Amino acid sequence: xxxxxxxxxxxxxxxxxxxxxxxxxxxxxxxxxxxxxxxxxxxxxxxxxxxxxxxxxxxxxxxxxxxxxxxxxxxxxxxxxxxxxxxxxxxxxxxxxxxxxxxxxxxxxxxxxxxxxxxxxxxxxxxxxxxxxxxxxxxxxxxxxxxxxxxxxxxxxxxxxxxxxxxxxxxxxxxxxxxxxxxxxxxxxxxxxxxxxxxxxxxxxxxxxxxxxxxxxxxxxxxxxxxxxxxxxxxxxxxxxxxxxxxxxxxxxxxxxxxxxxxxxxxxxxxxxxxxxxxxxxxxxxxxxxxxxxxxxxxxxxxxxxxxxxxxxxxxxxxxxxxxxxxxxxxxxxxxxxxxxxxxxxxxxxxxxxxxxxxxxxxxxxxxxxxxxxxxxxxxxxxxxxxxxxxxxxxxxxxxxxxxxxxxxxxxxxxxxxxxxxxxxxxxxxxxxxxxxxxxxxxxxxxxxxxxxxxxxxxxxxxxxxxxxxxxxxxxxxxxxxxxxxxxxxxx
Amino acid sequence: xxxxxxxxxxxxxxxxxxxxxxxxxxxxxxxxxxxxxxxxxxxxxxxxxxxxxxxxxxxxxxxxxxxxxxxxxxxxxxxxxxxxxxxxxxxxxxxxxxxxxxxxxxxxxxxxxxxxxxxxxxxxxxxxxxxxxxxxxxxxxxxxxxxxxxxxxxxxxxxxxxxxxxxxxxxxxxxxxxxxxxxxxxxxxxxxxxxxxxxxxxxxxxxxxxxxxxxxxxxxxxxxxxxxxxxxxxxxxxxxxxxxxxxxxxxxxxxxx
Ligand code: SF4
Numbered sequence: 184x185x186x187x188x189x190x191x192x193x194x195x196x197x198x199x200x201x202x203x204x205x206x207x208x209x210x211x212x213x214x215x216x217x218x219x220x221x222x223x224x225x226x227x228x229x230x231x232x233x234x235x236x237x238x239x240x241x242x243x244x245x246x247x248x249x250x251x252x253x254x255x256x257x258x259x260x261x262x263x264x265x266x267x268x269x270x271x272x273x274x275x276x277x278x279x280x281x282x283x284x285x286x287x288x289x290x291x292x293x294x295x296x297x298x299x300x301x302x303x304x305x306x307x308x309x310x311x312x313x314x315x316x317x318x319x320x321x322x323x324x325x326x327x328x329x330x331x332x333x334x335x336x337x338x339x340x341x342x343x344x345x346x347x348x349x350x351x352x353x354x355x356x357x358x359x360x361x362x363x364x365x366x367x368x369x370x371x372x373x374x375x376x377x378x379x380x381x382x383x384x385x386x387x388x389x390x391x392x393x394x395x396x397x398x399x400x401x402x403x404x405x406x407x408x409x410x411x412x413x414x415x416x417x418x419x420x421x422x423x424x425x426x427x428x429x430x431x432x433x434x435x436x437x438x439x440x441x442x443x444x445x446x447x448x449x450x451x452x453x454x455x456x457x458x459x460x461x462x463x464x465x466x467x468x469x470x471x472x473x474x475x476x477x478x479x480x481x482x483x484x485x486x487x488x489x490x491x492x493x494x495x496x497x498x499x500x501x502x503x504x505x506x507x508x509x510x511x512x513x514x515x516x517x518x519x520x521x522x523x524x525x526x527x528x529x530x531x532x533x534x535x536x537x538x539x540x541x542x543x544x545x546x547x548x549x550x551x552x553x554x555x556x557x558x559x560x561x562x563x564x565x566x567x568x569x570x571x572x573x574x575x576x577x578x579x580x581x582x583x584x585x586x587x588x589x590x591x592x593x594x595x596x597x598x599x600x601x602x603x604x605x606x607x608x609x610x611x612x613x614x615x616x617x618x619x620x621x622x623x624x625x626x627x628x629x630x631x632x633x634x635x636x637x638x639x640x641x642x643x644x645x646x647x648x649x650x651x652x653x654x655x656x657x658x659x660x661x662x663x664x665x666x667x668x669x670x671x672x673x674x675x
Numbered sequence: 676x677x678x679x680x681x682x683x684x685x686x687x688x689x690x691x692x693x694x695x696x697x698x699x700x701x702x703x704x705x706x707x708x709x710x711x712x713x714x715x716x717x718x719x720x721x722x723x724x725x726x727x728x729x730x731x732x733x734x735x736x737x738x739x740x741x742x743x744x745x746x747x748x749x750x751x752x753x754x755x756x757x758x759x760x761x762x763x764x765x766x767x768x769x770x771x772x773x774x775x776x777x778x779x780x781x782x783x784x785x786x787x788x789x790x791x792x793x794x795x796x797x798x799x800x801x802x803x804x805x806x807x808x809x810x811x812x813x814x815x816x817x818x819x820x821x822x823x824x825x826x827x828x829x830x831x832x833x834x835x836x837x838x839x840x841x842x843x844x845x846x847x848x849x850x851x852x853x854x855x856x857x858x859x860x861x862x863x864x865x866x867x868x869x870x871x872x873x874x875x876x877x878x879x880x881x882x883x884x885x886x887x888x889x890x891x892x893x894x895x896x897x898x899x900x901x902x903x904x905x906x907x908x909x910x911x912x913x914x915x916x917x918x919x920x921x922x923x924x925x926x927x928x929x930x931x932x
Contacts, residue, residue, distance in 0.1 A: 208865075215869035229848065520852040524869040558863050560856025560870075561727060562819035583729030592729065600725055604733035607688075608740065613719040617692050633902055643861035647868025648899035651693055658691040658698035662714050665699065 199286065199494035199546040200532045201318050203346055207554040210529040217526075220356060224523045227355050232517040234461020235568065241463070242453065252450050253572035256508035259408075259441050260499060266408040266441045267490065273411025277473025279486035287317035290491045294319060294400065294433055295326045297487055301431050303328065303397035309415060309422035310334035311402025312350060312511055313437050313491065315533045319400065331396070333389050333421035335382060342369045348527025348535055350513035351459045356526050389421065399425035399483070401471075403436035404510070405451055406488070409444040412472040413488065416455060416465040423469045432483040434471070438490050439499070439507040451510065454570035458514035494546045503578060506541050508571040515565035515575060521558060530555065537565035537575045544582060549589055556582035599640075621653040628652035679711040680798070683748035685741075685762075685787075687755035688720045689891035697891070700918035701754050701790055707921045708798050718744045723761040724857050731769060738766050742779045750797065751787040754912055756890040759789040760823035789821070790914055791889060795830040805920040806839025806927075813843045813916075814883035816874065816897065817850040818890040831887060831913050838920050844881040848873065853888075855896040871900035878908055885909040887916065 204210055214220055239245040259266055271281045284290035298306060306323055308314060308330055320330040320341065332341040336353035340346065343365045347353030354362070363376040366384055375381065401422060405414040413434050415422045426432050442451060448470075456462040475482030498507055516522045516536030527535030531552060532543045540555040556579045565575040586592045606616045627634045634650040636642065644650050682705055686698050705712050722737030741762070745751050753759050766780035794800045813835050817828040828849065835841050854860060854870025874897055878886045888894045888910055898910040 211863065212865045215865045221869070221873075520854070520870050520873075521866055523851075524866050524873075554863075557859070558866065560819070560852045560854060560859045560867070562852035562856070563822040564819070564850070564852065567822055580727060580729060583727075584731060585729070587729045596728075597730075600728060600730045600733055604725060604730075604736055607719040607722075607737055610717050610719065617688075621692060633899075641861050643864035643867075644899075646864045647860075647903070648871055648896065649902040650899055651895055653692045654695050656695060658686050658695035659714070659716060661695045661699060662702065665702070 197286070197288070198548070198551065200316055200534070200543060202532055202547070202551070204528060204531040207529060207531060207552070207558065210531075211525050211554075211558065214525040214529050219358075220526050221524060223356065223358055224526065227352060228349070228517040228523055231352075231459075231461055232514070232568070235458055235514055235517065238457040238461045238463060242457075248450060248454060249570050249572050252454050252570055253508060255442060255447050255450065256510075256571050257505065259443055260439065260504055260507055263438070263441070263499060266443060267438065270406055270408040270411060270441060270488075270490075273408065274473065274486075274488050275411070277411045277486075278476070279411065279473045279488055282487060282489045284489055284491040284493070286493045287491065290317050290435060290489050290493070291319055291322035293487075293489055294435070295322060295328065297431065297433055297485075298323070298328050298398050299326070301397065301485070303429075303431060305392065305396045306330045306398045306400055307333050307393060307396040307425050307429060308337070309399070309401045309417060309425040310337050310353070311400070311435060312347075312533065313402055313435050314400065315347060316437075316493065317435070317491070319435070330400075331389075331392055333393070333419075333425060334417070335385050335419060335421075338385055338389065339365060342366075346528075346533075349516055350511045350534070350536070350538075352513070356528065393424050393428050396429045398431040398433065399427075399429040400433050400435060401425050403434050403440050403488075404455065405448060406436055406441050407443075407445050407448060407470075408441050410472060412445070412470050414448065414452075415469045415471065416452070416467065417469075418460070418462075418466040420467055423467050426469055426471050427481055427483070430483055431485045431487070432471070432474070433487045433489060435489045435491065438492050438495050439509075455510055455512050458512040458568065458570040498545050502581065503541070503545055505573055506538070506545060506578060508573055509538050509542075510571060511538075512570055514568040514570060515573075518564040518568035520562060520564065521560070525558075537579075538573070541575060541578050541582065549582070549586055549591055553586065553591060556586065595640075617657055621657065624650075625652050625655075679709055681749040682710045682712050682752050682793075683745055683750065684712055684714045685718060685721075685745070685751050685753040685755075685758065686714070687753055687758040687891055689895065690754055693895060694891055694912070697754050697894075697912040697915060700912065700914040701752070704794075704914055704917045704921060705752065707918075708794065708800055710798070715744050715748070721758045721761045723758060723765075726761065726765055726769070727857055734765075735769050738769055738780070739776065741766075742776065742783055745783055745786075746779075748786060750793065751783065752790055752793045753787070754790045754889075754891070754914055756789050756818040756824065757820035757892060759787055759792075760820040762787045764823045789824060789826070789889065790912075791831045791834065792824065792826055795834065800834075802834055802837035802917065802920065803839075805837070805917070805924045807841055807916070807920050808923040810840045810842070811885055811916075812881075812883045813841055813885050813887055814846045814878050814881040815843065815849060815887045816846070816853060816878065816893060818888060818893050819850075819852050820890060831889065834913065835887065835916065838916070841916070844883060846877045846881045846883075846886075848877050851877075853893045853897050853900075855890075855892040857892065860896060867896075871896055872904065875900040875904055875906050875908075879906045883908060885911050885916070887911060887913050889913065 323330040349355040359376040474486040722734035726734035770777040853874040854867035860867040
């Protein structure tokens, strides 16, 4: 194992994930009023969600497959030390080099060192969420090395100095006209919003640059412990170019991205493509096993695998282990009604959507991103969508509980819930509170029985919709009379 | 003749306070289907708000009360999908390290049903003999907590379609949450508001007179959304439609006799 040199303690004070936005409420307010964003969301994520359902239904028993995939991931996580060692040994057997990075800074440093040692000036990258996590582009640029994103969406974002807002559709928040303007500025050409033309512009540009690149960085969709191979899935072919064209290939992975054996791979490929994009299989699934061997015509001279912790071992050790099953397919985002309304930016960091609402506070600490565990109606669409069956609502509730325990939840809310429990604990207190609510709220109603303005702390409700006043009599009163007369009479 | 099925009604707080007519529709339709219905008056709340907000010990206090109240019930039936999900999915989880209460929770979970589930799976009712007083166009909102119960919207839609005079049109994004989510609707009102507007628009686009909803919270949210936006669509629990059809068919039979 190649041990990297680090300044160990300085990294402790850093957050594991970069924070791009910190005012959740303001961003949510703005995004949920943005009709353009919502239309974009319905045209992309909502459609993808339907595509997922359709292609999953092609499988004989999709739920059993999801269950199996979840169990394989769980098993791997339960024995992660074993599988990591196995992976390391097998990558080395294939002629590759393995590096472990405790955090994102160290991972970046390793890549910069490899680039410098090999005299690499231009680094081409395929799409990788983990490199967003480490902010690799910034680190490379600082070291005087040019990073170039080669996934179309990521390229657009790089040119526009923006961040991805979806795990697999990074530019979902931009429409063709936005991209047209970005390219107009960057390529100094005439404006067009023809998606075909725009894609072709990027393709021609990138094709030339691939030839100049010295080093390719890829993410890892799956690392197969048994064979020491990594699997890179993509639809544009740029991933395959990154792992085969440059002299050096560096693959960067989070330490949870393992599967035990090659036999497990088809299960995940089937689920990943369907869950991510409603395809039966991604266009390219490249299995990379070490560098070019003597006699082979293509492939890199050196292959490096960087396995990064960056807070994962802490999550692994606790009650949230199953969140590390995630294969970053984005299905939970596509299915999520909240994500559809607020978009990815509002989540403030690298991982948006339901899984981001879990991972971001888990990585960065409960004190940060306090709203994320709460900004969910717990509808369960994410759990239903997740190909590895991560019970996201359950974990969100656990995080809420941890916030209560850590006294991050405001004392007012804690007190309200204590009082509320007392109120519901006895029959007479329940009755009393129901009567008080009925009388109080009926004072506020209009003639048709609607309340337009509720007082704080519940005024949030009537900011967006009216509130029906309680009925004149509650159910138990009506029911009692019904039993007495055996005759229905509901008075409103 | 078989002894009547004994059903204990769990009304859920919101229905108790805001929608007594839904409660009565449940009672009367179940009685029509031959059940003996009782209403244990000691019941309060299932504890869902505390549970969802990260106060499991408070939720346990209320759950214990529910275990006592429904100790002797053969079947517990509730018009609220989310409260049923609380009992079925989360009570056993709440008591996982309290073996005595865990067993009782599992036992209660096995006896608890959401209304549609109960009348389709246990009573296996057939409504094709019933008809509505007037032709009515329906659409159906899939209440999120049915997911936790492992239930689809199909049984409720099938029931609707059995009724004479009822027609059904599926709305877009029928299974997208309406934005209720308890305290979520108040704390994150901007997001919740965008969600409920979406739901109301999708419903209205079908041209339906009535949207069917299986949960008191969703019903309050969607009807409040309709009212704010000036959309005349009614929001009803399916029991209300069934009860109306029962009443109409009974009076028709009387008229004929
Ligand atoms: S949590 Fe599940 S659904 Fe969401 S990205 Fe990860 S694997 Fe996909």
